[in-house]
Amino acid sequence: MTATFPQLLQQHARQRPQAPALREKEFGIWQTWSWQRALDDTRHMALGLASLGFGAGQNLAVVGDNRPLLYLMFVSVQSLGGVPVPMYQDAVAAEMAFVLRETEAHFAFAEDQEQVDKLLELRAGEGDAAVPGLAHIIYDDPRGLRNYRDAGLISVQDLMALGRQFEQQHPDYFEQQIARVKPGDTAIILYTSGTTSRPKGVCQTHQAYIAAAEGGVAVDKLSGADNVLSYLPPAWAGDFLFSVAQWLVAGFTINCPESAETVAIDMREIGPTYYFAPPRVFEGMLTSVSIRMEDAAPIKQWMHRKFMEVARRVGADVLVGKPVALGDRLSYGLGNLLVYGPLKNAMGLSRIRVAYTAGAAIGPDLFRFFRSIGVNLKQLYGQTETCAYVCLQKDGQVKLDTVGQAAPGVELKIADGGEVLVRSHSLLTEYYKRPEATAEVLDAEGFFHTGDAGVIDADGHLRIIDRAKDVGRLTGGAMFAPNYIENKLKFFPQIKEAVCFGDGRDRVCAFLNIDFDAVGNWAERKGLPYAGYVDLAGKPDVLTMMQECVEKVNAELAGEEGMQDTQIARFLVLHKELDPDDDELTRTRKVRRGFVAEKYAVLIDALYAGRAEQFIETAVKFEDGRAGAVSATLRMLDAKRFAAVRKAA
Amino acid sequence: MNDAVIAPETAAAVAGLAGAAAPNDARKIGEVILDVKNISLRFGGVKALTDISFNVREHEIRAIIGPNGAGKSSMLNCINGVYTPSEGSITFRGRTFSHMNSRQVAEMGVARTFQNLALFKGMSVLDNIMSGRNLKIRSNIFQQALRIGPAEREEIAHREFVEHIIDFLEIQAHRKTPVGQLPYGLQKRVDLGRALAMEPQVLLLDEPMAGMNVEEKQDMSRFILDVNDEFGTTIVLIEHDMGVVMDISDRVVVLDYGKKIGDGTPDEVRNNEDVIRAYLGAGH
Numbered sequence: 001m002t003a004t005f006p007q008l009l010q011q012h013a014r015q016r017p018q019a020p021a022l023r024e025k026e027f028g029i030w031q032t033w034s035w036q037r038a039l040d041d042t043r044h045m046a047l048g049l050a051s052l053g054f055g056a057g058q059n060l061a062v063v064g065d066n067r068p069l070l071y072l073m074f075v076s077v078q079s080l081g082g083v084p085v086p087m088y089q090d091a092v093a094a095e096m097a098f099v100l101r102e103t104e105a106h107f108a109f110a111e112d113q114e115q116v117d118k119l120l121e122l123r124a125g126e127g128d129a130a131v132p133g134l135a136h137i138i139y140d141d142p143r144g145l146r147n148y149r150d151a152g153l154i155s156v157q158d159l160m161a162l163g164r165q166f167e168q169q170h171p172d173y174f175e176q177q178i179a180r181v182k183p184g185d186t187a188i189i190l191y192t193s194g195t196t197s198r199p200k201g202v203c204q205t206h207q208a209y210i211a212a213a214e215g216g217v218a219v220d221k222l223s224g225a226d227n228v229l230s231y232l233p234p235a236w237a238g239d240f241l242f243s244v245a246q247w248l249v250a251g252f253t254i255n256c257p258e259s260a261e262t263v264a265i266d267m268r269e270i271g272p273t274y275y276f277a278p279p280r281v282f283e284g285m286l287t288s289v290s291i292r293m294e295d296a297a298p299i300k301q302w303m304h305r306k307f308m309e310v311a312r313r314v315g316a317d318v319l320v321g322k323p324v325a326l327g328d329r330l331s332y333g334l335g336n337l338l339v340y341g342p343l344k345n346a347m348g349l350s351r352i353r354v355a356y357t358a359g360a361a362i363g364p365d366l367f368r369f370f371r372s373i374g375v376n377l378k379q380l381y382g383q384t385e386t387c388a389y390v391c392l393q394k395d396g397q398v399k400l401d402t403v404g405q406a407a408p409g410v411e412l413k414i415a416d417g418g419e420v421l422v423r424s425h426s427l428l429t430e431y432y433k434r435p436e437a438t439a440e441v442l443d444a445e446g447f448f449h450t451g452d453a454g455v456i457d458a459d460g461h462l463r464i465i466d467r468a469k470d471v472g473r474l475t476g477g478a479m480f481a482p483n484y485i486e487n488k489l490k491f492f493p494q495i496k497e498a499v500c501f502g503d504g505r506d507r508v509c510a511f512l513n514i515d516f517d518a519v520g521n522w523a524e525r526k527g528l529p530y531a532g533y534v535d536l537a538g539k540p541d542v543l544t545m546m547q548e549c550v551e552k553v554n555a556e557l558a559g560e561e562g563m564q565d566t567q568i569a570r571f572l573v574l575h576k577e578l579d580p581d582d583d584e585l586t587r588t589r590k591v592r593r594g595f596v597a598e599k600y601a602v603l604i605d606a607l608y609a610g611r612a613e614q615f616i617e618t619a620v621k622f623e624d625g626r627a628g629a630v631s632a633t634l635r636m637l638d639a640k641r642f643a644a645v646r647k648a649a
Numbered sequence: 650m651n652d653a654v655i656a657p658e659t660a661a662a663v664a665g666l667a668g669a670a671a672p673n674d675a676r677k678i679g680e681v682i683l684d685v686k687n688i689s690l691r692f693g694g695v696k697a698l699t700d701i702s703f704n705v706r707e708h709e710i711r712a713i714i715g716p717n718g719a720g721k722s723s724m725l726n727c728i729n730g731v732y733t734p735s736e737g738s739i740t741f742r743g744r745t746f747s748h749m750n751s752r753q754v755a756e757m758g759v760a761r762t763f764q765n766l767a768l769f770k771g772m773s774v775l776d777n778i779m780s781g782r783n784l785k786i787r788s789n790i791f792q793q794a795l796r797i798g799p800a801e802r803e804e805i806a807h808r809e810f811v812e813h814i815i816d817f818l819e820i821q822a823h824r825k826t827p828v829g830q831l832p833y834g835l836q837k838r839v840d841l842g843r844a845l846a847m848e849p850q851v852l853l854l855d856e857p858m859a860g861m862n863v864e865e866k867q868d869m870s871r872f873i874l875d876v877n878d879e880f881g882t883t884i885v886l887i888e889h890d891m892g893v894v895m896d897i898s899d900r901v902v903v904l905d906y907g908k909k910i911g912d913g914t915p916d917e918v919r920n921n922e923d924v925i926r927a928y929l930g931a932g933h
Contacts (some may be wrong), residue, residue, distance in 0.1 A: 028808075144879075265822065
């Protein structure tokens, strides 16, 4: 039976009022919200909003880190028939202004002073950036805000106090309002970062997200006993699925970290049973393990090496319960005691039952590493427009290069051009105020056009190759899938970002970004002095290392049918990190290909002209909003290409 | 056994820290809290300070500036009770002293941080800040060692206070890290945290921003302003970075060769001929 999110919250509070709903670490201690308290706070915030004039049909902008009251604010707004609009907490003012204006939000919820300052600045701003309609700003953390006297600024505690007053005059108002909300009403508007154009607001209903959540809960048998760490941006469709929709459907406990810097420590303390992270987070874990292993005592290093060999050989089979020889089973057991167990504990993964990764391709070595030490890591596939719910890998059916089979209730189809089409109950109703954009992605039969190119294999598993619009051709006629090559490059821990060019050209060239942590550590180990990012990225030794990586990728491509011609001919290492603040990446860290090509056109020309080096000056925005410039003379290198390897017939 | 081991003011302070204190008036500059009169300090034949007088008002941020060797740290050490001035008197909250020791000063509510960090490098951030609670702890070493009822309750109350400081200074991620492993800017923050743990009425900061990069300086400035703002703590600080001093202080004292050459608001001091000469040379 479909319901709405506020109804689900009421239901949990009725059935198990004292069970933990949310936790947050504050002042060194995990504070718990029971389901009853969660409902009470939601009620009081909702009634406080109502007393300020908020009601059905209005939108409320939300910006901040993962905090219990922020999540409960979502439900408060929904209780009144309003729609919460989460924004990325690191969004720059212009992006926020766009969302606030398009949604005509008169109310906003901000986590702390930093966000309040941004909102006040926008409200007072002039011209294009102004958002004068923002009448009420509610904040969670009062730190530093005590002397603010701006109109309409109110702390969430005061809001709840208003709510309690309102409750005395209107005791049944909250319940009455909840009863009027229908499952088909919009529950949330999530703005997609948009790799090409201005952001679009994806409208999702209660029933769409609840259907997506129910599917995931059924496949992975999630229950009220599970624990989740909520640390991903609340403006992201995946976090709304895990930290709100599945939370309210399954009734597990969500845990909010103390601060963004303490996530790793909090993760160890909570030991989540269900976990979601983009590949880069898993990559970070593996990198920190590798770095610490290199500093460990020789005996530990030896043990680690020895038992990781065993894990590589049989770990994945042990995980899915396949038969394994007795000797191997014993060594794996011993390894678990001495190495895998402590490792998992150090990463906070001891209690993991199900872990997911999505958002980008995951490296084969990385994926195998986690599965071999007994972490049930799986992949899923979805978009904001599909409630992050299209395909997921079921236990025992995990393949490295696919994203799994269609999830329950989802219909998959590959269009003639190779584009993946999806039909399910969890599709967007529309892009907010953008009927023409909606018509572009939703066809007459009700299929959503994902924009991804993919194939479905014999077992019904979907394999994503690239963004459909990015797939191009070299002048020689070979298919050019830039993401495919870039992902291979990014699987090296030393390479943080890569951008390949080749569509309509005779060969493939690439830009690389070093991973400052990994390469910096490597340089320290080698005793190679460097002054900073620009200097390190230009070191001859670093370039040689990058060249080796590129050539390894070329060797791999040479062995793949249809990919031999897309080996990388030339490359350079960029002097600055590609950054969302400079519009080179989206907020979810996807490369804005067209923008990068335009901004660095000089470099691309130099690469294809065969020049050995090129001077470039680039404007950069610092985190505090100041602008500056970095310049460098970049060296361009040729990479060895390999003859196509024909597999024996 | 005395049951009321938790000083009532501790509980009140915790409540104050948690509940964002009394609104509004915390930052209103009040009466003179610290009055330095005709202080001179001699080390043998060397005159470090000559006839210095100035006062500090409640809730203000007061800076002491001057070129190297001007006597700034010596002045702070006199207030702090580390040096005993050869002449002159210091009046704190209406009580006048010609000499006192540093423990007395600490008990009266004056805390300080150090130019060259004086933290316990091998101890965690938490323990370092906890050590600032030393004067507030009532139970004795045996009660603490055996964790007898009140000692444990007391420790919990102090820990709660320290946790609020950790939250305030945003060092939660380093709670259990040995201080020696932290970067310099964070160590300075821990030093500040330990001084705050004393719940001082007056906080003496000896070059809180020495050796920091621009970003660290901005952070530290914000913390100093926040301490002053949220807790109403009176702050006396020595600083080299003129930009920082002019931005955050209410009034500035300028010393040169152990003599006072200027005193007033940042604007007054900036336009003071003697000050300009001391900093830029006589040819100006």
